[in-house]
Amino acid sequence: GNSVTQMEGPVTLSEEAFLTINCTYTATGYPSLFWYVQYPGEGLQLLLKATKADDKGSNKGFEATYRKETTSFHLEKGSVQVSDSAVYFCALGMDSSYKLIFGSGTRLLVRP
Amino acid sequence: SQTIHQWPATLVQPVGSPLSLECTVEGTSNPNLYWYRQAAGRGLQLLFYSIGIGQISSEVPQNLSASRPQDRQFILSSKKLLLSDSGFYLCAWSVPPRLNTEAFFGQGTRLTVV
Numbered sequence: 001g002n003s004v005t006q007m008e009g010p011v012t013l014s015e016e017a018f019l020t021i022n023c024t025y026t027a028t029g030y031p032s033l034f035w036y037v038q039y040p041g042e043g044l045q046l047l048l049k050a051t052k053a054d055d056k057g058s059n060k061g062f063e064a065t066y067r068k069e070t071t072s073f074h075l076e077k078g079s080v081q082v083s084d085s086a087v088y089f090c091a092l093g094m095d096s097s098y099k100l101i102f103g104s105g106t107r108l109l110v111r112p
Numbered sequence: 113s114q115t116i117h118q119w120p121a122t123l124v125q126p127v128g129s130p131l132s133l134e135c136t137v138e139g140t141s142n143p144n145l146y147w148y149r150q151a152a153g154r155g156l157q158l159l160f161y162s163i164g165i166g167q168i169s170s171e172v173p174q175n176l177s178a179s180r181p182q183d184r185q186f187i188l189s190s191k192k193l194l195l196s197d198s199g200f201y202l203c204a205w206s207v208p209p210r211l212n213t214e215a216f217f218g219q220g221t222r223l224t225v226v
Contacts, residue, residue, distance in 0.1 A: 089155070102148075
């Protein structure tokens, strides 16, 4: 079946450090891929997305590239801020399904 | 613009009591609607989804049920809550007919069963 695997957290970084959160997927067909962010006590917000291979999604300094050959969609940011502390979810959606499948989430803590 | 409302924001209920969480969407018609649960420190589990009025699909057997009495209203219910029903419940909607576009989430309801 379709699934998403994320790296275990928490990830703790100092401010201005480089961030990578790994995400790989398993899917039959050609999914769309998403990164969502959840700030403490809130719902999820879409951070970025990519709908086909080699697409790069970007938003607020975050980037992720849809890599079909490695079935990956790793999230990166060149310089994190304390305000980036949140839980990040990788997800996939299939055109043949009504369901959005989420990874287990990765908690990021950025220290001043 | 489209908005999604979910209430209440927090709820503390005794074991064995009933539950009703409500979610409404504004600014769109015939959305796909979803209920997710997030247990403490864990990922998101899809509980129910609906592609139309009265059409409910259940993802996991459990103590909960869902209903869609109106096009933009989605209700999560239980007749008798269990301790294991505690968690953070999220309602979401997406543009039909498929989910290769993003889902939009409500602010969530934190349910504590005591």
